[in-house]
Amino acid sequence: MEAAVFLLFGLVALVSAIMVVAHRNPVYATMSLVVTLVATAVLFVLLGSPFLAALQILLYTGAILVLFLFVIMLLNIGRERPSGARTTAQTWGSVLLALLLAGSLCRLLWDAHSDSVPAPLEVQFTSLRGVSDLLFSTYLLPFEMIGLLLLVAVVAASWVARRAEGEPPVDPEEERP
Amino acid sequence: MQPVDLLWLVPALPFLGAAVNALLVRNHQKSLISAVGVGFPGLSLALALAILWQYLASIRPQAIEQVLYAWTTGDFAIDVGFRLDPLSAVMLFVVTFVGFWIHLYSVGYMGHEAGYRRFFSYLNLFMGMMLLLVLGNNFVVLFVGWEGVGLCSYLLIGFYYEEVFPPFAGKKAFVVNRIGDFAFLLGVFAIYANWGTLRFGELGERVLADPATAHRPYLLGLSVAGFVALCLFGGATGKSAQIPLFVWLPDAMAGPTPVSALIHAATMVTAGVYMVVRANVFYQLAPEISMVVAVIGAATAIFAATIGLAQNDIKKVLAYSTVSQLGYMFLAAGVGAYTAAIFHLATHAFFKACLFLGSGSVIHAMGGEQDMRKMGGLRKQLPVTYRTFWISTLAIAGIPPLAGFFSKDEILAGAFAYGADLYKLLWIVGLVTAGLTACYMFRAVYLTFEGRFRGSHEQEHHLHESPRVMTLPLVVLAAGAVVAGWVGIPAGLWHAFGLPDKNLLHHFLAPVVAELPERAAEHEMSVAIELALMLASVVVAVTGILLARRWWLARGLAADEAFAARAGAVRRLLENKYWVDEIYDRLVVRPLRGLARVCWKVVDTLVIDGALHVGAFVTELTGDLGRFTTTGNVRQYALYFLGGVVLLFWWMIL
């Protein structure tokens, strides 16, 4: 049963990941990323951390990608016009390097863990209580730091994206490049 | 104030004359130019005669030294000084006397030339340099004079610089002399290295003081003295046009005739002989080198004599005759008869200068024509020139009682008496050359003055005797050619007439020659043999003359055609001067030119420029690479980043 779910959602994740990268329209890309993240969330559940799955959906798809859609709509980013230039050295270079990286990663991971058996699943691992105990004991300091980080991020984002007084609002329709 | 104290003024005057003519006088002031040009050498002659008179009268064999400025750097001391001793006295007399008369002659000869002022300033400069060479008291001053004369010969050969050949001949002369000077310098350095001094006086004493250093083995497998002697002789061959380096002299005839007379007959070319005699102590300590000198001298003599036979240009004939006579002088030096060499040098200066000036007045009359085939029958139009030419030719042929006989005979006697049988062979060569000399000289005389005129009608009409200013020097020099011989009548002849040995010149020059004990015996010779030798040389000379009369006087040019018909190959060989120039060109000039090309093409462009280009290319390359990495394109930075990650990953993992 678990294998079936893994294969299904793994495949979904892969296909949508490719869609994210391949699709010209930013909205479609974002939506396929949503699908990828949901699929990964399911995989998290399979890996015994439902709390993270929920968190991911709530945080990532619920908030961050909505922000992405907002920005896409605000800046009226149209379809990415195909540059028309032949695939430059940049593309070939990156594809090559990425494949190289992926190949070596897979080979390494396969060698290292092809036969490793996951540890027995104790309740402590999956239950929210187990996670929260650890979170508020040994990881308390990072938890507080994260709070601070998020505050800083909020301030920074609002400051950077603010419209200076007197500056006319940017009309996306205006002289689009 | 004794005249001797003004010794330094003798060379100074011609220098002054050259300066005045060069800087102060205008081209059109012809009379002023000739006044200055002839006046200053004249004053110098007068002063020289006064000095000689006082020297002969009172001082005699003792040498006088006069130092103008002593220059020392560290332990190296050179002083600008003059030295008067028997040898330089003779040379002083010859140079100033012959020089003055040639200056006078050139007033007439160069009268209508364009560079009149330039000519006289160069000529005076030359006189100054020659006197410096002759009177110098050490090798450095001698060398300064040596180079100075070389320079002036270059300037004067290339006097007609508009034409093509003279500048080339000037350059050739200068380069060949330089090669000789190089060897000369090596010799001077070796002297200083081994004996620490270059002054003639001290040198003689130091060398004789410890003969061991002289015999120490030194470079080129020779002893020290040997090496020095060879090097100095190398310089002499360059300057006095002996076998290997004589090629420049025939071409030097491109210069005006007075130049040929003064420089390429009387004075400069004899500098080599003077230098060898001055350094005779080394040659006496290195017998093998003396032998080399003798052999080269004899070889040059006969070699040049044979070429002389086939030349058609009158000046070329005289040039080869000079080379031949110089060969005689070196033969004398080689066999140890240094006084004979100087004696022949002096007599040769007189009659050869007279011959050249004679040919000058012939060319002057013929309107610049030098080819004997175009001349003939000039006896009637140029009587004075003909007579003086005749006298000088008799002198050079060695007919008693003229000068040539006594000096040449003494050389042959020296060669004969020199012991080893090789020198007997050299004596025979000398004898044959004497015959040849007589033969080609009389050929020249008969072709130019006898027979009927072969030139163009217009030339014939233009023929005239040269003005007095040119004929006077001819007469004086001809007289000199007659009288000069009596100074050195050999002892043998005196004894023959029962008179005490009155060989003035020999006794006068004796102190100059460093008498080494072991050499003393060689020169003894019975009076009978000496007389026999004299008779032999006279017989040879007369036969030469008779042959010349039978061929050229009787048949004129036909003789040459007949000779060419019968022995075409030999004729061509001689005419082309044994192709020596071509050989040199092929052996020396072409390889050097090739080397130069290699240096230029390979070393210069390829290696040096190449290195620079490579340097520039590398910098540009790195510049491009550098520029490439800072395009500001975020994605490229990301790519490099990823590349780094992958590399790090591979490095970490593998």
Place this chain on the structure above:
Amino acid sequence: MSPSALALAAMMALWLSALLAVAPFMLWFERRAPAFMQDRLGPNRVGPLGLIQGIADAVKFIFKEEFTPASADRPLFLLAPILALIPALTTYLVIPFGPEVEIAGHRLNLVVVDSDSGVLLFLALASLGVYALVLAGYSSNNKYSLMGSIRASAQMVSYELALTTAVVCALIPAGSLNLSEIVDYQRAHLWQALTQPVGLLVFLVAAFAETNRLPFDLPEAESELVAGYLTEYGGLRWAMFFMGEYMSMTTLSALCVTLYFGGWTLPFADFGGLPGLAQAAIGFTVLVAKIFLFLFLFVWVRWTFPRFRYDQLMRLGWKALLPLAVLQFVVTAALTIAGVL
């Protein structure tokens, strides 16, 4: 003991039937209740008391023309309504409607997904609702719908904050995210509504905003932006949006009931002794009854409060609700630590 697949299917079927029934009922109820409030009859022609009105409207929607704007982004345009349904159809999984009972030999926990982070799951799935609005507005290629969707999604995201904080307050006394444990806590102690009235208030207001109900239905308000992101939709697609809205109202009410009003428990009656099936039925009916009360509250509020202007709305969300929620959070935490709750 993981519930058997059959039981799961049964429970899901139960919930789905309830939810699907809600939409037509609400259509009718939405007209009858305000009419009743305003002393008028409301729809009564169609069947007794107009009960069939819901079905009639449904049929009407089915036959309406499925219109798609010309340059609309067709795939996204069609995807939007579906996305609207997803949160509604999945959030009910975590809501319990009964204790652990013995039915036909199986120990059964009367909740579809008895996950110990149930509430978090609920919130996560609820947050997916935003996409429906955003895509609807973006894909219909119409300025009003774009503006409407941006406003709606901004509103939802903002109020989600307040909602989540309020929910967290409700969790603290129970000490767990598992709704069953929260209900058990409330059986043992007072209902949370009484102990955390401010939290309840914030939750309710946020709930209204989340579902874009009247005080906050600015985005599709007729007078403002025509119909907001729904402008281009018609027929069945429009109906799906509305079904989504009603269902999310229901599930939010269910959550509110479970957190603050003891879920399926009645204060004084305890049906422990009855056979499992009976307990399940009684629990479910109690839950539905409570949810019905809340739905009435929704309608009631809709017809009493005037519509907020957009800046008032946003200011309320960020400057009123959020501080209140945080205050409530602090108070509850303090009380819990003090052991009072």
Place this chain on the structure above:
Amino acid sequence: MSVPISGYLLLAAVLFAIGVIGALTRRSGIAIFLSIELMLNAANLTLAAYSRLLGDRAGQMVIFFALAVAAAEAAVGLALFIGIYRLRRTIDVNRLNLMRW
């Protein structure tokens, strides 16, 4: 039949590679940003797999914090995009060469 952990790991690696390709080849800033989020997600998946493999909840903690950081990063990043758009009217990476003298 439990799925071997390496399955998850390989999947994560491939996702990561896809993310890298996306990040480096796409021209529009948003697309690059999305790819980066994808790469982040792949990393989280790997962490989850390992935490499951070792049975150590620390992995989950890291993911928790990673999510928070990703949120912060996304916020600031998008703000930057808005800023850049206001400055240069474009988000096309090829035409932005600000990171240069």
